[in-house]
Amino acid sequence: MGPHCMVRYSDYSIFGIEKDDPSVYVPSQNNVSNAQEYERVLNPVLQYLSDKAASGDSVKKYAAGHATVPGREMIYALVQCTPDLDNQNCSNCLKKAMSDIQGHIGAKRGGRVLKPSCTLRYEADLFYEATSDSIVNVSTPVTPTTPVTPPSVPSKQGKRSNTKKTIIIIIIVVVIAFVTMLFTGICIFSRVKQQRGKLESRLYMCTSVSLLLRFKQFFIQVVSFSDDNSEKFSFEDSLQYDFEIIRSATNDFSDANKLGQGGFGSVYKGMLLNGQHIAVKRLCKNSEQGEREFKNEVMLLAQLQHRNVVRLLGFCLTGEERLLIYEYIPNTSLNHFIFDPINHGHLDWQTRYKIIGGIGRGLLYLHEDSRLRIIHRDLKPSNILLGEDMNPKIADFGLAKLFVMDQTQGDTKIIVGTYGYMAPEYAIHGRFSVKSDVFSFGVLVLEMVSGKKIGSFRHGENEEDLLSYAWRNWRSDAIPNIIDPMLTVGSRNEMIRCIHIGLLCVQENVNDRPIMASVVSMLNSHSLTLPVPSKPPYYSHYNTDSDTLRSAKSSVYVSRNQVSNITEPYPR
Missing domain, CATH: 3.30.200.20 (Phosphorylase Kinase; domain 1)
Known part of the structure; x- marks a missing residue:
């Protein structure tokens, strides 16, 4: 049995009959770095591929795919039965092949089991050729396969390589033609040299050199273009998962x-x-x-x-x-902590201050430090996920707008978001910018300090929203009323400063709000003097029973601090 094909003959019928002997194990020469982790990934991979191959038709009794071992080691695997076997016999043969390697997994990064009715192989490097009729992905994006194991070139990459080779061949042909024409020109030049002045000959040579340099630049650009596209396609392939794998997961x-x-x-x-x-x-x-x-x-x-x-x-x-x-983020969202009667007690001031700072840094990254300027447009507690160490992570970019870095604002006729967290210029006129996210961040900060939701709540005889409540107490120098009674331990100065920053972020005038870079600086440096905030906006529709607000510009579809009622279900 060779590496790419198998020839079998016998003096008795072999079709549809499972045959296990003789069986040969051929190990790889390289050792694994972590035998336990390697085996923990390899076994389910081979089992999955075996089930896939056994369920194939008479032509496709094979499956292949790859998975990643923690530490970035790769496993490429292929299993195959002779196409005359039925599903049960194929499954039995591959199971026996898997059992033949159990004693060898811990030492080697690859190996083969060769049987008359089936074969199994796994390696650290890609050894099979991919085609468009591939079927299997294991625990990472799909690597398609064919039933044979020729040179290790993925189909899309192979197609791109062929395209690149074709381009290079064409360029070489053109170069040869150009050089031929250049030499011909030189010969002609030498003949007419005596008939023309030195100035004309120099111009002729300069023109030839100039053309050659331009052609060289063109050649570099074409090859560069080919490489860039290869990287682009490769990145796209690395992100794509097989539906059956996700369904099973x-x-x-x-x-x-x-x-x-x-x-x-x-x-x-x-x-x-x-x-x-x-x-x-x-x-x-x-x-x-x-x-x-x-x-x-x-x-x-x-x-x-x-x-x-x-x-x-x-x-x-x-x-x-x-x-x-x-x-996967284990601790669900901020919404399940800050407003939950039971989990509320887990958020002491130190934890809340850490979460506020983390959200601010995340927004600053989206606005200024990522490859594109990204405006989230739906920042709220349910879209802030908390890791094991309560590290906040901004999530749900379904309403996000992606801008080039020199673009600072946009306009839309379809307004989507959540009541209370939307800036007034966006909720009413459909205008959004980085300052829209700043407004939402300010609401979050006030919620974190007060432990109260943005929506209407009753305080004595008064019914008001959180912004109005915070502003009234701030102006009357009754700041302790704003602070969550649960926060008995922690820096009062930090709490008061966060209320101040929150009020600066929710100012009605867009130009009066700070950018996120300034907000992060305010949070990190207590020596910075903060400007005096102005009165925040008040939304009368907080108290309405309708989830739909009609503005002069367009229809606005929103929800009350739950789930955005959206019209565009994909990233924007």
Whole structure:
């Protein structure tokens, strides 16, 4: 049995009959760095691929894919039965092949089991060729396969390599033609040299050199363009997950795995075969956004890297199914802590101050330090997730607007968001900017210090919203009334300063609000003198029973501190 094919003959019938002997194990020469972690990933990978291969038809009794071992070691695996076997015999043969390697996994990074009826192979490097009819992904994005194991070139990459080779061949042909023409020109030049002046000959040579330099620049640009596109396609491929893998990870999107439901769809907890926990957002199926636009925006959001921003791991796009795969954050959202009667006590002032600072740094990154300027547009407690150490992470970019860095504001006819957290210029006129997020941040800060929701609440005989309540007590020098009674321990100066910063962020005039860079500086340095805030806006529609506000500009669809009632279910 060779590395790429198998020839078998016998003096008795071999078709449809499982044959285990002779069986040969061929180990790799390289050792693994962590045998226990390697085996923990390899076993379920081989089991998954074996089940996939055994369930194939008479032509596709094979499966291949790859997975990542913690520490970034890769496992590429392929299993295959002879196509004459039925499902049961194929499954039996592969199970026996898996048992043959159990005593060898801990030492080597690869190996092969060769049997008359099936074969199994795993390596640290890609050894099979990918094609468009691939079927399997294991615990990471899909690596398609064919039933043979020729040179290790993925199909899309191979296609790109062929394209690049074609471009280079064309360029070489053109270069040869150009050099031929250049030499011909030189010969002609030498003949007419005596008939023309030195000035003309110098001009001729300068023109030839100039053309050669321009052609060199063109050649570099073409090769560079080819490399850039290869990287782009490779990055897109690395983000794409197989739908069946995600379905299995979430137990077929079971209610038991459901973390929440929103306007975008439902969010499910899942676990990949390598043990990694994920959060899967299954988007609504009513978007008019095209496939290419969806992928482009996902790729942009996947490049966000900040400890206070939830990381997008990838996506799945199959038929009408559109899934976003995020890192899993264990402590749910800030909303379940700050307003929950039981969990409320876990948020002492030190923890709240840490969360406020983390949200501020995350917003600053989105506004100024990421590759694009990103305006979240729906910042609220339920969109702030808390890690194991209560580190806040900004999540849910479904309403986000992606801008080039020199763009500072936008305008929309469809206003979506949550009552109380929307800046007045956005809620009424549809104008949004980085200052819209600053307003939302100010509301969050006041909620964190007071422990009260933004919406209407009764204080004595008065019914008012949090902004009006905070402003009235601030102006009357009754600041302790604003502070959560649960906060008996902690710096009062920090609490008062945060109230001051919150009021600065929620000023009605856009120009009066600070940018996030200034807000972060105010939080980090107590020596900075803060300006005097002006009166915040008051929304009379807080007390209405309607979730729909009609403005002179357009219809506004909002919700009350729950889930945004949206019209565009994909990142914007």
